[in-house]
Amino acid sequence: MKSRKYVAAEADRKSFKVSAGIDWLDLKISFSRLTQHRYVQDELLKITGLKLWVKPCGLRISKLSSCAPRPDNNVKTWVKPTISSTNDTFRICFRDLLANHGGKLEAALKQLQNRFPFACEPQIVGVEVFCDFWHKQRSVSATRAMTYRLQTSLFSNGTRPRQFNPASWKNVYLFPGTRITPYRNFRTGNKWDNISWQVYHKRTDNDQKLPVEEQRARVEVTLKGAALTHYSLHHLSDMQRFRFETLAHLFKFRKPIEPEMMANGDMFRFTAINAARKVNDATAERGLHSFNNIGRRDKRSWMMVNGDKRLRKESSHLAVVSDLQNAVKGALRRLHV
Template sequence: MSTVLRSIRAAYCTQAVVDWLALEIETARPTQFQWLQRTLADHFGDGKRTYIDSIDADASGATTRFLVRLNDDHCRTVDTVRAALAALDQRHTLVGPALVKLLEVSLDFYPKDDQARAYLPLLVARLQTSLEAAGGTSHRLVGPTKRAEHLDSTDTPDPRRTLYINNKLDPLAWRVYYKITDRDQTLPRDQHRARVEFTLQGVGLHQYGINTVDDLAALDFGDFGHLLHFRQFKPLPDLIANMKPELAQLVQHATRRDRNMISLYPFGLHAYRRYNTGKHAGKPRNGGHPELRKHSTHTTADAELNQLVRNRLHDLTQFFTQNWNEK
């Protein structure tokens, strides 16, 4: 397994996209969401529905404030978004700037051949177990037929199910999964892929200076690189180098029995506590205070995955802000 997964660059095409963008808009006169929906349907002309929620609507369903959810086809670039807002403004007269309420960014791994396609579940497993997701909580597996199952530090994620980290309304949340459907429709086989994504909303957006659509035009997606940071265990010789002989022997024995053990380990589930060396050094019983580390000293950055993340986020910045010509 490890031989295949170490050659991600050779086996998979990778792409980062803005998958969802939610905007709050205000119209000059009260109206119903269906009229805005029809305007965008005419504008995009692709038969794909735009989801629009009314905010504080009256008994007739009319209001001046709406939440417009644009999918990846309708928010490919900042100019695509601006054109959609211009279409709404022409028919309904918008008041003030459109406010960004949610931004979802996805990184996709498309197999280049049948062999890579066969190993997609193993790639999903690698992504699920090695995503650092610093500060993440509420790790759980959802679907396809089983109810949500919360993970503890002894569980291994299941690549056939979606791994969720944090909750739907949190400022930051992650998902890792094997994508074979889109909007409840089965995708063609050549569109099956491994996907890892993060969603920002509320203060999660504000800390990156994202408030309006104009802020998106100046956005450097590379600033999100740490949100898609991956780790892996150190090579076995380095891993056991400073261990007591008995423990090193146990680790060697375990890896001989199960060669997947080192790669199938949920790093993001653990808060590693070590005792500091400052003024309050020592264990709690001696008056010391433990410090919380993001990751175990037995791990190291996954250089291949992290470089792919940096490259694709750089490409997304160039494409989304139209610093190269849209293909």
């Protein structure tokens, strides 16, 4: 890894363009009659030219068959269910242009509805919003440096912070002593959580290596379940009038405050700050989750809540990274579908 000063110079925000978009949109569509998922997939292939991900929702039992015991067997009669190969509700995942262009998606769904009449308006099951940082000179090393900066600056309340190692196909959890590397995907939260985050250097798309001019540093936030309800994203029509700028608070970027600045000349406090960070291995190189156990108690706002003293939402050791925060907010403001 290059020196921190050199990495910071390469990851200068002014050297990057920032754009936002939707990586994928997962819809649940109910039809007025039963069909098989392969027929839905084939119809979408005719309409869009793409083989989209289609999955039936739940299992349907087509019939119940009674299994009588044999004369020499004391087992009681039991009923064997037969799983149906048809369904009337499916999840369909739309990506790229279809997810980012409301008109094209509506046209595709209208053609699908002509073939399979809808029972109700499509419902949103999940959506992944991203912000991309494109280096203006298409430098791979600068893009990697920005990836590292984003990974070490992302502040989220996601659980199990980790990095996915593509070489071993395993997760490397960021316990004390481990360090972030931009060559791996940084993730917080789980796929079953309402909100999860991911930061990585996007070098491939659909398992194909991207040319240098299309590579970028990417931050992704995935919304599901209660998170969609919180932002009133229930139906497809809600996406068209949604202000994506309201999601800016999910893209939080922070940096550790220098101990000298926090201590403000108090050597005792300076020593205490360094000791607390050393004991907890609190450093941006491990991820900002390492600051969760320090600087959370605010003496001015201490109060008992269920027997525990109230904690600050963010560590007092962290400060806002304004250039990244403003860049993402502007990109989300410009996003319309």
